[in-house]
Amino acid sequence: MIENTTTIKNSATFINELQSLPSSDKMVSFDITSLYTNIPIDETIGIILDYLYNDALQRSEIKREDMKRLLEYATKETHFMFNGKLYNQKDGVSMGSPLAPLLAEIFLQNFEKKHLPAFKEKGIMYWKRYVDDTFVLLDPHVTSDDICAQLSQCHPSLKFTVEEERSGSHTIPFLEVLVQRQPGIGFRTRVYRKSTFTGLLTKWDSFVPKKYKLNAISIMVYRAIKICSTDKALHNEFNFIRKTALKNGYPLHVIQSTIKKQLDLKNKPRPPKITEPEEDITILRVPYYGKPSHIYAKRVVAAVHKQYPLKKIRVVYDVTSRIGQNFNSKDKIPTELKAGVVYEATCSQCGNKYIGKTCRHLKTRIYEHLYDQKQIFPQPRKTENPVTSRKILSHNALIKHKDNHASQPETNQTKVPKKQRKKATATGNVIATNPDHHQSVIDSILTTAIPVKKPTDSPTAKSALAKHYVQTGHQFNENDFKIILSEKNRFRLLIKESLIINERKPKLNRTVRSLPLYIYPTGMSTNQHNSSSTRPKPIRTGKYFHKILT
Numbered sequence: 001m002i003e004n005t006t007t008i009k010n011s012a013t014f015i016n017e018l019q020s021l022p023s024s025d026k027m028v029s030f031d032i033t034s035l036y037t038n039i040p041i042d043e044t045i046g047i048i049l050d051y052l053y054n055d056a057l058q059r060s061e062i063k064r065e066d067m068k069r070l071l072e073y074a075t076k077e078t079h080f081m082f083n084g085k086l087y088n089q090k091d092g093v094s095m096g097s098p099l100a101p102l103l104a105e106i107f108l109q110n111f112e113k114k115h116l117p118a119f120k121e122k123g124i125m126y127w128k129r130y131v132d133d134t135f136v137l138l139d140p141h142v143t144s145d146d147i148c149a150q151l152s153q154c155h156p157s158l159k160f161t162v163e164e165e166r167s168g169s170h171t172i173p174f175l176e177v178l179v180q181r182q183p184g185i186g187f188r189t190r191v192y193r194k195s196t197f198t199g200l201l202t203k204w205d206s207f208v209p210k211k212y213k214l215n216a217i218s219i220m221v222y223r224a225i226k227i228c229s230t231d232k233a234l235h236n237e238f239n240f241i242r243k244t245a246l247k248n249g250y251p252l253h254v255i256q257s258t259i260k261k262q263l264d265l266k267n268k269p270r271p272p273k274i275t276e277p278e279e280d281i282t283i284l285r286v287p288y289y290g291k292p293s294h295i296y297a298k299r300v301v302a303a304v305h306k307q308y309p310l311k312k313i314r315v316v317y318d319v320t321s322r323i324g325q326n327f328n329s330k331d332k333i334p335t336e337l338k339a340g341v342v343y344e345a346t347c348s349q350c351g352n353k354y355i356g357k358t359c360r361h362l363k364t365r366i367y368e369h370l371y372d373q374k375q376i377f378p379q380p381r382k383t384e385n386p387v388t389s390r391k392i393l394s395h396n397a398l399i400k401h402k403d404n405h406a407s408q409p410e411t412n413q414t415k416v417p418k419k420q421r422k423k424a425t426a427t428g429n430v431i432a433t434n435p436d437h438h439q440s441v442i443d444s445i446l447t448t449a450i451p452v453k454k455p456t457d458s459p460t461a462k463s464a465l466a467k468h469y470v471q472t473g474h475q476f477n478e479n480d481f482k483i484i485l486s487e488k489n490r491f492r493l494l495i496k497e498s499l500i501i502n503e504r505k506p507k508l509n510r511t512v513r514s515l516p517l518y519i520y521p522t523g524m525s526t527n528q529h530n531s532s533s534t535r536p537k538p539i540r541t542g543k544y545f546h547k548i549l550t
Contacts, residue, residue: 203249353507
């Protein structure tokens with residue numbers, strides 16, 4: 001559904017298109033106010049369904065109603081937390097949602113298909129958009145405010161604002177580019193930065209891989225080479241990069257060598273492309289702890305290259321500690337609604353502990369534990385009245401009762417001949433009976449009845465906490481649970497749970513670990529590892545666990 005006829009991919013593509021545009025038209029920029037939150041969900045879903053089931057060459061295998069329900073579930077039934085309260089997203093797409101850019105692009109492209117042809121007749125000569133920001137060339141005789149007002153009237157959900165080029169310098173910013181229009185000559189470009197730019201980069205003494213620091217400078221140099229259209233603008237940008245990098249502690253020789261390397265790549269002719277077979281590349285993420293991480297990565301790469309020469313390992317160093325972790329920009333999730341956690345349950349009476357994990361909300365798992373425990377609670381017995389209670393008679397008691405009453409004469413009842421007997425429903429009359437006689441029959445049945453005992457199977461304890469209650473009578477409550485750590489990845493969650501169980505050895509856990517854990521000493525060959533006779537025992541020293549968990 002996405003077409004790139006009216007959109008700009010990046011600043012380099014935009015600069016290439018500027019070279020073929022006339023510079024006689026004036027430049028303006030239309031911006032959409034609060035795009036994501038103003039996207040009409042129902043209309044956008046209708047656009048998607050019409051394309052999938054009416055316009056597309058091959059229809060989707062999912063039914064239209066099912067697809068509609070799925071789209072509504074993913075957009076209109078999402079929730080978020082603000083100031084400690086949960087809200088449902090009724091209309092518009094939420095900021096930060098992975099569906100937001102896609103739905104916004106689908107809606108805007110449909111908007112442009114409907115209305116842009118008419119506006120081209122009103123004076124729009126060139127229209128390109130990047131998300132919600134546009135670069136437009138207008139006929140000099142057309143007023144930009146009138147075009148902006150007409151665009152805002154096309155749809156009730158979209159409101160446009162306009163920014164014109166500066167009258168003296170004929171410049172306007174778009175993306176990262178400051179475009180200068182020279183009437184009759186063309187366009188000049190240079191790097192644009194907002195007034196809020198602080199000049200803060202990754203510090204040279206930061207505890208991150210050196211490649212991160214070099215890339216911070218290399219990206220700035222590469223962007224300057226691509227955007228600056230004149231040598232003077234490029235020279236000024238290089239001076240700005242040197243000044244900014246020096247403030248962040250970068251050595252001058254590192255800055256100069258990075259600039260030289262990028263200029264050599266620009267001036268060096270590219271060799272012709274040679275079709276090579278596809279490489280088998282595997283990404284290896286290594287937590288960054290300084291020099292030990294580099295040594296570990298080199299050993300892994302060397303071992304893989306020795307055993308599998310055709311496979312290539314690309315090492316990515318993962319920085320575990322980030323500055324953003326110390327600043328909460330969103331509302332804190334309540335403890336009971338956190339998912340993907342390793343939790344600990346402590347008995348308030350004896351102090352025994354249980355460690356578990358859950359990928360669902362912690363509240364759900366706690367409820368399951370307490371429900372299993374509640375099933376074992378002794379239930380109060382109900383005392384029944386033997387006269388009014390319903391009893392089950394045995395077969396022998398029924399036969400005995402029938403024989404006793406068959407021998408007794410009916411004194412209080414009038415015997416009706418068999419031929420004259422009719423049903424009460426046919427005659428409309430109810431046969432008169434003696435209530436005292438029925439009461440005596442009921443009393444005699446109850447006295448001779450033998451109650452049948454139903455098998456009462458007591459519920460078995462399933463969870464470790466329920467078994468602890470059966471053995472000791474100690475009960476758990478919601479306050480006895482706490483979170484040890486959080487982990488989104490399920491496999492890592494199992495590993496961390498196993499490490500904590502091995503380290504703390506809680507008495508209530510039935511299993512030693514969830515996954516097998518082996519840490520082999522260095523210096524052993526592959527054959528030694530595979531041999532069962534020489535396989536070393538797993539190392540379970542606390543320092544290993546602490547290092548991996550932190």
